[in-house]
Amino acid sequence: MKKVNVVAAIIRHDDKILCVQRGENKLSYISKKYEFPGGKIEEGETLEDTIIREIKEELEMDIKTEKPFITVNHQYPDFHLTMHTFICSCEDPTLTLTEHINYKWLKPSELKDLDWAAADIPIMENLIA
Numbered sequence: 001m002k003k004v005n006v007v008a009a010i011i012r013h014d015d016k017i018l019c020v021q022r023g024e025n026k027l028s029y030i031s032k033k034y035e036f037p038g039g040k041i042e043e044g045e046t047l048e049d050t051i052i053r054e055i056k057e058e059l060e061m062d063i064k065t066e067k068p069f070i071t072v073n074h075q076y077p078d079f080h081l082t083m084h085t086f087i088c089s090c091e092d093p094t095l096t097l098t099e100h101i102n103y104k105w106l107k108p109s110e111l112k113d114l115d116w117a118a119a120d121i122p123i124m125e126n127l128i129a
């Protein structure tokens with residue numbers, strides 16, 4: 001089974017968290033789902049390098065990693081995902097979507113209203129708790 005290793009950013013600004021929506025995908029279970037921005041770890045990168053690079057690529061945004069949050073292991077029908085997450089901050093919340101189709105800045109109590117990728121559900125629940 002294919003293994004995918006990603007890092008995702010929980011970007012906070014004021015009392016809100018950034019949530020982004022994936023575009024259409026041939027895998028229906030991730031198509032148009034909400035997620036935390038991020039991506040795959042490249043060779044030689046630290047987890048922090050990955051998240052800074054991915055957020056710049058996907059959102060044209062500069063962030064600072066504050067602390068590691070949880071790591072999730074999730075078995076999707078076609079691959080096994082390990083997703084490391086970091087709580088991050090940004091000075092300027094302005095962003096440009098280069099890959100996603102929508103974004104929302106939500107308070108923790110509002111996170112449960114989105115249609116999340118399955119692997120993100122434990123992350124979202126920990127943020128609410």
Ligand SMILES: Nc1nc2c([nH]c(=O)n2[C@@H]2O[C@H](COP(=O)(O)OP(=O)(O)OP(=O)(O)O)[C@@H](O)[C@H]2O)c(=O)[nH]1
Binds near residue numbers: 118
């Ligand atoms: N970045 C990110 N990926 C997630 C999250 N939740 C989740 O299930 N994934 C899955 O993890 C996989 C890897 O993420 P990615 O962003 O690098 O994937 P991708 O397919 O767009 O990358 P690629 O097209 O460059 O290969 C995707 O299948 C994605 O659906 C999340 O919160 N953030």
